[in-house]
Each structure stands twice: as structure tokens, then as C-alpha cells.
Amino acid sequence: MKEFLTYLVTGITLGASFALIGSGFVVVHRVTRIVNFAQGSFAIIAAMMAASLLRGRLPHGLAEAAAVLVCGVVGAVVGWVALGRRGTHPLISLIVTLGLSMLVSAAIILLWGQDPVSPPGLRGHVTLLGVDVERQRLLVLLVTLLAFAAVALFFSRTYLGKALTASASNPYAARLVGIDVRRMGLLAFALAGVLGGLAGVLVAPSNALSFSSDLALALSGFAAAVFGGLSSPGRTLVGGLVLGVAGQLTAGYLNGSYQTEVALLLMLLIMIARSRTFVAEEAK
Amino acid sequence: MTRRPSTLLVVVAAVAACIAPLVLSDQTFFVHTVLAAVVVSGLSMLMGYAGQASLGQGAFVAVGALTVALGTTRWGLPPLVVLLLAPLVAGMFATVVGRPLLRLQGHYLAFGTLALLLMVQTAMSSIDALGGAYGVSGIPAFGVGGWTVTDQRPYAYLALACLAVVLWSSARIVDSRFGRAMRALSGSETAAESAGVPVGWTKVGVFALSAAFAGLAGAVTAFFTPYVSADSFPPLESFTYVIMAVVGGLGTIWGGVVGAVVVSVLLQALNTVSSQPGLPPTAAPIIQYAAYGTVLIIALLFLPRGIVPSVGSLRLRRPQGSPA
Numbered sequence: 001m002k003e004f005l006t007y008l009v010t011g012i013t014l015g016a017s018f019a020l021i022g023s024g025f026v027v028v029h030r031v032t033r034i035v036n037f038a039q040g041s042f043a044i045i046a047a048m049m050a051a052s053l054l055r056g057r058l059p060h061g062l063a064e065a066a067a068v069l070v071c072g073v074v075g076a077v078v079g080w081v082a083l084g085r086r087g088t089h090p091l092i093s094l095i096v097t098l099g100l101s102m103l104v105s106a107a108i109i110l111l112w113g114q115d116p117v118s119p120p121g122l123r124g125h126v127t128l129l130g131v132d133v134e135r136q137r138l139l140v141l142l143v144t145l146l147a148f149a150a151v152a153l154f155f156s157r158t159y160l161g162k163a164l165t166a167s168a169s170n171p172y173a174a175r176l177v178g179i180d181v182r183r184m185g186l187l188a189f190a191l192a193g194v195l196g197g198l199a200g201v202l203v204a205p206s207n208a209l210s211f212s213s214d215l216a217l218a219l220s221g222f223a224a225a226v227f228g229g230l231s232s233p234g235r236t237l238v239g240g241l242v243l244g245v246a247g248q249l250t251a252g253y254l255n256g257s258y259q260t261e262v263a264l265l266l267m268l269l270i271m272i273a274r275s276r277t278f279v280a281e282e283a284k
Numbered sequence: 285m286t287r288r289p290s291t292l293l294v295v296v297a298a299v300a301a302c303i304a305p306l307v308l309s310d311q312t313f314f315v316h317t318v319l320a321a322v323v324v325s326g327l328s329m330l331m332g333y334a335g336q337a338s339l340g341q342g343a344f345v346a347v348g349a350l351t352v353a354l355g356t357t358r359w360g361l362p363p364l365v366v367l368l369l370a371p372l373v374a375g376m377f378a379t380v381v382g383r384p385l386l387r388l389q390g391h392y393l394a395f396g397t398l399a400l401l402l403m404v405q406t407a408m409s410s411i412d413a414l415g416g417a418y419g420v421s422g423i424p425a426f427g428v429g430g431w432t433v434t435d436q437r438p439y440a441y442l443a444l445a446c447l448a449v450v451l452w453s454s455a456r457i458v459d460s461r462f463g464r465a466m467r468a469l470s471g472s473e474t475a476a477e478s479a480g481v482p483v484g485w486t487k488v489g490v491f492a493l494s495a496a497f498a499g500l501a502g503a504v505t506a507f508f509t510p511y512v513s514a515d516s517f518p519p520l521e522s523f524t525y526v527i528m529a530v531v532g533g534l535g536t537i538w539g540g541v542v543g544a545v546v547v548s549v550l551l552q553a554l555n556t557v558s559s560q561p562g563l564p565p566t567a568a569p570i571i572q573y574a575a576y577g578t579v580l581i582i583a584l585l586f587l588p589r590g591i592v593p594s595v596g597s598l599r600l601r602r603p604q605g606s607p608a
Contacts, residue, residue: 035391084585091337091390092584095530098339098523099580106573109566215519219402222395230391261406264399268385271396275387 006131007248013137015244016144020199021221022228022236023151024192028079029230030168031188033090037097038078040217041104042071042196047204048112051119063119068197074104075193079186101214108211116213121205140202147198148237151191155233164188168231196221216260223267229274242266305440312436315508317548318443319501322450324528325540326494329454331526332535333466334490336386337394340401342522344495346408346514347374348502353420353512354413363426367503374499375492382491386484401522409514419513426507439508446504447541450497454537457493466490470535520576527576531583551575 021039028036046067053063078100082093121136128138155161166174167184174181199217200209209217220243227239243263251259301318308314327341348370355366381400388396408414425433426442433439457463465486468476477483506512524547532543554575558568 035395081581081585091335091394094391094394095337095526096581096584098526099577099584101577102523102573102580103577106570106577109570109573113566114569219395219398226392255410258406258410261403264403268396268399271388271392272384275389275392 002130003252004249005129007252008245009128009131009133010137011245011248012241013133013141013244014248015224015241016141017199017203017240018220018224018243019237019240020140020144020147020202021196021217022224022240023148023233024195024199025222025225026228026230026233026236027151027195028188028192029225031164032079032083032093032168032185034082034093034097034185035090035222035230036078036082036189036192037094037218038101038104038214039192039196039221040214040219041101041108042075042193043200043203043217044108044209044211044213045074045104046071046197046200047119047209048108048117050201050204051117052112054119060120064201067201068194071193071197071200072190073193075196076186076190078193079189082189083182083185101218105211105214112211114211116208116210118204118206118208119201121202134206136202136205140206143198143202144237147195148233151195151233160187219260219267220263223263226267226270301444302441305437305444308440310436311440313548313552314440315436315443315504317544318440318447319504320525320528320548321541321544322443322447322501323498323540324525324532324544325447325450325454325537326497327525328529328532328534328536328540328543329466330490330494331529332539333470334487335470336389336487336491337526338397338491338494338522339394339519339526340397340399340404340522341494341498341525342517342519343397343401343404344374344378344498345502345505346401346404346512346517347377347495348499349506349512349516350408350414350420350502351499352503352506353415353423356424357420357422363424363507364428367426367500367507370503371496371500374502375496378492378495379488382488382495386487386491398519398522401517401519405514405517415513419511419516421511423506423510423512425510433507436508439504442507443504446500450500451537451541458537462486462489524576527580527583531579547579550579 021043024039024042025035028034028039046064049067049070050064053066054060056063058066078097081100082097084093084096122134122139124135125132126135126138127133153161155165163174163179164184164187166177167179167181171181174184199221203209221240223243224240225236227242228235243266246266247259247263250262304314305311323341323345327338331337351370351373352363352366355361355369356363361369385393385396385400408419409417426439427433458467465476465481466489468479468481469483469486469490473483476486505516509516528543528547529540530543531547532539532541551572554571555568558571
């Protein structure tokens with residue numbers, strides 16, 4: 001029983017980080033219909049930058065916040081290229097973001113080298129349900145929940161959030177009432193940068209990240225976002241947690257090397273099972 | 285209808301391609317480029333006609349290579365038989381996984397095929413019957429009857445022969461009944477369906493065809509290397525096929541060849557630059573990644589005509605250069 005609880009708790013905290021990256025996919029896809037392959041790269045940039053700033057004697061909190069903000073700017077730049085000219089097909093934009101993620105890899109190696117980096121985080125453990133949990137992992141869960149609440153409030157309660165939703169549901173009508181749809185797209189990308197960066201600074205203290213982690217991060221985030229049909233933040237959170245727990249249970253009871261495959265298989269099954277609704281959504 | 289490049293251009297390219305192996309001292313680059321062209325020709329059809337991107341084409345290259353590796357070392361089949369078997373096995377594998385997978389579209393299919401590649405890699409590295417952690421080594425040299433290949437050069441011609449077969453069959457297929465169905469898809473799936481085109485099966489057909497080409501390339505790679513493991517098919521290589529297809533122009537017979545040659549030559553040139561003495565060891569990966577990214581973005585955003593397919597009408601264009 002204790003074993004099971006351990007897997008459950010670590011799975012939930014791991015899943016929270018998937019969900020955080022997944023929320024970046026959701027925010028961009030909702031507004032622009034683009035799937036941003038560079039979503040995982042934001043996390044790596046933030047982790048590397050936070051590590052450098054902390055070594056430069058910036059205090060905790062400030063260093064992480066600065067790194068996350070920088071990722072917001074990087075996100076906007078990625079969005080500027082990915083949105084391309086008006087009428088660029090979303091599938092073409094996906095391949096453009098694939099190219100951008102490669103450029104980011106080049107920049108990361110140039111600035112920080114090829115070795116994995118793990119900035120210091122919270123130390124120590126706490127006991128939860130009789131299970132030892134690193135405090136850093138609890139922090140991941142806490143911040144993820146806060147971030148999702150903030151995103152939900154932003155979309156439903158603020159004018160800017162409503163403008164974003166309007167651009168998503170009907171770009172033409174949004175343009176008619178004076179919303180700059182392209183600027184909304186850039187804003188969505190910046191927000192995705194912040195969310196991805198947040199995931200990076202939170203995950204890196206427990207799991208070191210290197211330039212080549214982007215594929216794994218992007219895939220796990222995309223898998224979580226698939227649960228929400230790439231448009232629902234709430235279901236993305238659930239998806240991330242399910243994937244995290246399923247992965248940890250597989251790693252614990254079966255074989256650690258199948259952890260990713262279980263996530264991929266779940267993702268494929270859900271995509272195929274829901275393919276009809278997806279097609280309807282894409283056609284909108 | 286496909287506008288064909290002038291016969292002269294094709295003859296010049298073919299002659300140049302046949303002379304090249306005689307001049308080159310090391311065939312590795314040449315063989316890899318020609319085999320990439322084989323894979324990209326299929327991918328270009330899939331992306332151009334079915335309008336679907338595959339980020340995991342390496343999965344089918346792996347199936348082809350594995351067919352050769354296991355066929356020769358475990359079951360003692362003759363090289364020529366496994367070479368012909370490899371595209372069939374890859375095509376059948378694609379038909380089986382394609383039925384559920386092709387219910388996905390666009391982004392979902394792109395990620396779905398990437399997931400497929402990663403799962404094939406895991407299967408190869410964790411199941412001992414498929415090579416396991418050490419891969420399959422000791423693949424015998426290619427040969428027919430009593431004749432066996434002893435140096436690299438014949439592989440260059442074998443790869444060229446495969447490319448010729450692929451290009452010839454592509455041209456035939458595009459003009460066939462199946463080809464017309466395939467081209468109808470690229471316009472509007474709904475229109476194609478109402479005109480009686482079996483949309484589902486046609487898509488699976490294009491998918492299987494592109495997989496068969498990839499399997500053929502994998503088979504020759506397996507003989508050439510001669511070693512096959514899960515790490516032989518990294519996702520980056522599959523992304524490179526997409527770059528080549530996009531750069532060359534999608535849904536054209538010669539686009540795959542042009543893209544493969546242009547991108548390979550560019551990467552090889554940059555590789556030479558980055559391995560110059562005096563540069564830090566990180567220069568190579570930096571230049572490589574930067575080149576991939578830049579080529580892809582520039583091709584997509586600034587050379588959209590003939591390169592952007594699935595958007596609205598499909599434009600077929602003359603290839604911009606000649607394969608060398």
C-alpha cells in the first residue's frame with residue numbers, strides 16, 4: 001500500500017509538470033490553431049537561465065521570475081515567426097516551430113553547453129499520507145494549481161482574456177469588433193512561453209534538463225493537452241495527472257523504460273478514440 | 285498533370301549520378317544522400333497528396349532495416365530475397381498501423397507518427413528478438429547468386445537503382461487510377477469522397493507506399509552499414525526527411541530528389557566547416573541545429589510557392605535544380 005501511495009504522489013507531482021507544459025500548447029492552440037513544437041524548449045531556456053542567474057548571486061524567487069519572464073519574450077518571438085504571413089496553414093506553422101525548436105537548441109548549446117543543468121531548488125522532504133516527498137515536488141504541484149487557476153480566471157474574467165477567446169472562436173468577427181487577432185496570437189505565444197518557463201524552473205531542480213530534453217518535454221505536454229482536445233485547460237490538468245500517475249505505476253510495477261511508452265500509447269488511444277470530435281474542431 | 289522536367293535535364297542528372305561513385309573515394313555520403321532521396325520521394329507523396337505530415341518516417345526505415353538484419357542473420361534468407369521483402373514488410377506494417385493512425389489528421393497525425401517512431405525504437409531496444417540493447421550486427425554483404433559485394437562502390441549503384449525504381453514507379457502511380465484518387469484527395473476530401481474515391485483506403489495506400497519506399501531505403505542501409513539498432517533511427521533524422529521534402533517541393537516526382545541533394549550537400553558543407561581545427565567542439569552541433577532550423581524556416585516562410593502544399597490548390601512546379 002505504501003508503495004502504491006509513493007507512486008501515486010510522485011506521479012501526481014510529475015503529472016503536474018506535464019500539465020503545465022500542456023497548458024502552453026492549449027493557450028496557443030486555442031487562439032491560433034497552431035501546435036507549438038517549441039513548447040518544450042521554453043522550459044529548458046528557463047531552467048538554464050535560472051541556474052545562471054542563481055550562480056550570479058541573484059536570490060531565489062527573483063532569479064526564477066526573471067527566467068520565466070525572459071521565456072515570455074522568447075515565446076513572443078517564436079510566435080512572431082510561427083504566425084508568419086496571414087493565411088499560413090497551421091500544419092506549416094507546426095513545421096516552422098519544429099525549425100524554431102532546432103534554432104533554440106543551437107542557441108542553448110552556444111550559451112550554456114551540452115551538459116544537463118539542475119539549478120538548486122527547495123531542500124528537504126515532507127511526509128504526506130505516510131510517504132516522503134521532496135518539498136520541491138510539492139512546490140511544482142502547488143504552483144501548477146495556482147497557474148491553472150490564474151489562466152482560468154484570466155480567460156473568463158478579464159477583457160484581454162475574453163478578447164483572446166473571441167479571436168479563437170471567430171477570428172473574423174473578432175476583427176470586426178476591433179480586436180487585433182495577430183497581436184492576440186503573439187500574446188498567446190508569450191503566455192505559453194511563461195507557462196513553459198514556469199514548468200522548466202520547477203522541474204529542473206529534481207530532473208536535470210539539457211538541450212535534448214525538448215522532445216520528451218514537448219511530447220508529454222502534448223499528450224496531456226490531448227486529453228483536453230488541445231483547448232480545455234481543466235481537462236489538460238486532469239490529463240497531465242493521469243499520465244504522470246500511469247507512468248509512475250508502470251515504472252514501479254513493470255519496467256522503468258516503458259514509462260514514456262505508456263504515456264505515448266495513452267495519447268494515441270485517446271487521439272484515435274476522439275478523432276471524430278477533433279476533426280470537427282479543426283474544421284471550425 | 286505533372287509538368288515533366290526536360291528530358292535533357294534528367295539525362296544529365298542521371299549520367300552525373302552514375303559517374304559520381306567512380307570519382308568519389310568514400311561512398312558513405314553518396315549512398316546516404318541517394319537513400320534519403322528514396323525515403324523523401326515517398327514522404328513527399330504523403331505530404332503533397334494526402335496533405336498529412338509524418339514526423340516518424342524513420343519507423344518504416346527501421347522496419348525495412350530490421351527485415352534485412354533479422355532475415356539474413358537469424359533466418360538465413362538470401363540477400364536479394366530480404367531486399368525485396370523489406371519494402372513489402374514495411375508497407376504491410378504501415379497498412380496495419382495506418383488504419384487506426386490515419387483517422388488522425390494534421391497535428392494529431394504528426395505527433396502520432398512521432399509516437400510510433402519512439403515506440404518502434406523502444407520495441408527494438410527492449411525486445412531481444414528485435415536486436416535488444418546490442419542491436420543486430422554481422423549482417424552479411426549484399427550479393428546475388430555466387431557474386432558478393434566486396435567494397436562500397438556497388439552499394440552506390442544499388443542505391444541508385446532503388447531510386448530509379450522508386451521514381452519510375454512514382455511516375456506510373458501518379459498517372460494511374462489510384463494516382464488520380466490520390467490527387468483528388470489533395471484538393472478536397474469531401475469532393476473526392478462524393479466523386480466515389482475511397483478516401484480512407486486511398487490515404488492508407490499512400491501511407492503504405494511511402495512506408496514501402498522508406499523500407500527499401502532501410503534495407504540498403506542495413507547492408508551498407510552493416511549494423512542495425514534502435515539508435516540508428518533518431519527522431520532528428522525523421523525531421524530531416526520532412527525538411528528535405530519541404531525544401532524540394534511537395535507532391536512532385538523530382539522534389540524529393542532535389543530536396544535530399546540540396547539539404548545533404550548543405551549539411552555536409554557545414555559539417556566540414558565546423559570540424560575545422562581551432563573551433564570549439566560544440567561548434568558542430570550548434571551549426572548543425574542552426575542550419576536545420578534556418579533552412580526549414582526560410583524554405584517555409586519565404587519560398588512558399590510550390591513548397592506549401594496542403595493549402596488550397598496544389599501547385600506542381602518544375603524542379604529548381606538537377607540532382608547530382
